[in-house]
Amino acid sequence: MELLGLYYYWIFAILLMTGFYAVIAKLNLIKKLLGLSLFQAAVFLLYITMGKVDGGTAPIFADGATEQLFSNPLPQVLILTAIVVGISTTALGLGIVVRIKEEYGSIEEHEILETDRQ
Amino acid sequence: MYYAVTFALIVTMALALARALLGPTVYDRVLAVNMLGTKTVLLLAVITFLFGRPDFLDLALAYSLINFIGVLAVLEFFRGRARDEHPGDGGDR
């Protein structure tokens, strides 16, 4: 049980760094953005994991029932808004990538740098 | 018994994921995504009852409505690509 609980955090660590690897090592700009959304998802997962309470349920009062144990609503609020913000900023990134493709004819980082040097 | 169904569903999700990773064609992958979508709807529906909070069925409902859009977007993407590759016979399929 102890280790299973830690496993959630380990998955977070590996997921976070998988995303980060795509951002630093991949040359394709869309791949970098995909990596960035993985990174983002890992952070979402960490917050939600920390909000979980043993034997708790989602923080919505059910009809009639009193004295329920609830999970922490605060991380959920933060992540709920962050998901929508995340898709908007990803879209902004994709917009920049599309414009780069139109100007440079490529979305590979090294080719873009090559064009810039000339 | 809910546990057994949940177990069957997540194992099937793993199988579908394996199909998505193996490919070999893009159509296999779309098939796998579609299948995973259905499995997710069922999984969420079963888990709401496992938790004893049936008011959360909205989630499964949302997925059952929205999953379709992804598949359609992929098809439209293919059609657009076919039109670009063979200009002239575009669109009219």
Next chain:
Amino acid sequence: MTVFATLLDILSWLLLSVGGLFVFVGGIGALRMPDLYTRMHAASVTDSIAPILIIAGIMLQAGLTLASIKLVAILLFLLLTGPTASNALASAALLAGYRPGNAKPLDEEARQ
């Protein structure tokens, strides 16, 4: 608990377990079948009969509540969209040059 309720319980568990079995079988089929169309055939089991059985099983547990109405809606939408998506996918694959019984595409260009 009356006899009737017990019978309902047994029936619901039966539906759920058969549904789970169908889901599992469909999953194995989708993984193991030799080409795209046979895989689609296997996967369609999990899109049609499995949701009917599983959701019917849950509905028997839920009884006549708002949850049951939502479950009916979910089932309806699943039955509408699942086969439609399969049909659209199959026709797209056929038009792209994949023929049934032929594991490889007719035009061997790197489509994937």
Next chain:
Amino acid sequence: MIVVFGVFLLTLLLITAFAIVRTPNLFVAVMLTGIFSLLLASNFFLLDAADVALTEAAVGAGISTVLFLGALALTAERETAPSSNRLIALLAVSVMVVAIIYATFDKPRFADPDAPVHRHVAPWYLEKTPDAIDIPNVVTAVLGSFRGYDTLGEVFVVYTAGIGVLFLLGKSTARRQEDLDDAPRGLRHYLIPRVVGRMLIPFILLFGLYVQFHGDYGPGGGFQAGALIAASIILYALLEGENRALRVLPRGLLTGLIAGGALLYGAVGVAGMLLGGKFLDYSLLADNPVSGQHVGILLIEAGVGITVTGVLLSIFHAFAARGRF
């Protein structure tokens, strides 16, 4: 037992993430992102975050796939070059993973009710919500009222991102308007998906409105509803061509929605000030503080929903006007 299911789903999530990073085919990567989103939403739900799972469902299933595919159609489908400095990157990443995993041993036990996170403000929110706001969904209460400033900030970030995309891609030079009118667009030649899709659109819209206004009582709220309503219009655009969708909601109207929603939110805040309270203090909006809170949350959720719908649809049209959709 549920923890075991969670662990299993998390493992699938991780495998999907590796596959996304490894595959050189960007189209496949986008398909896998769809799977990733499904698995992530299931995990959120297993961790008691129904609202978050609904948001991920509304955003991840339809909109993000469509946006990524739109961008792929305009750029390239494959990455051509291998990774650069692979070994150094792998080394750096591995060191970080080991460091973070080492740090996890000091973290509070998973789902520990006595963890520091749960001893700060969260109990206060849970305790006060029934008296001060009196709506069942604590997440909506915190989002709309207790932390209204935060949400206002988030709405403005969404707003800014939308405006940014419009600046980058708006008024496309790629295709002239008459071109758009002639070309056979949308999936109108696939008869069956078209018929079924058209049947679904009103239900998605209805469900979006339900999520918007039922957000006080169950999972839902402006963010989810905005994404769902945008998804229904995107479905319409996919089926009938972008132009018909633009005829329903023209670009000017969408820009108006973007600004209008954010303004509505701000105006509710200012109204509180004009009535003699503080910024975003809803207590004074009605006769008694509790129904004031109800009115305030309803209005700001509506503002959030309007802005999110406007932004997501504007982004979609900005990509679609240049590309194939």
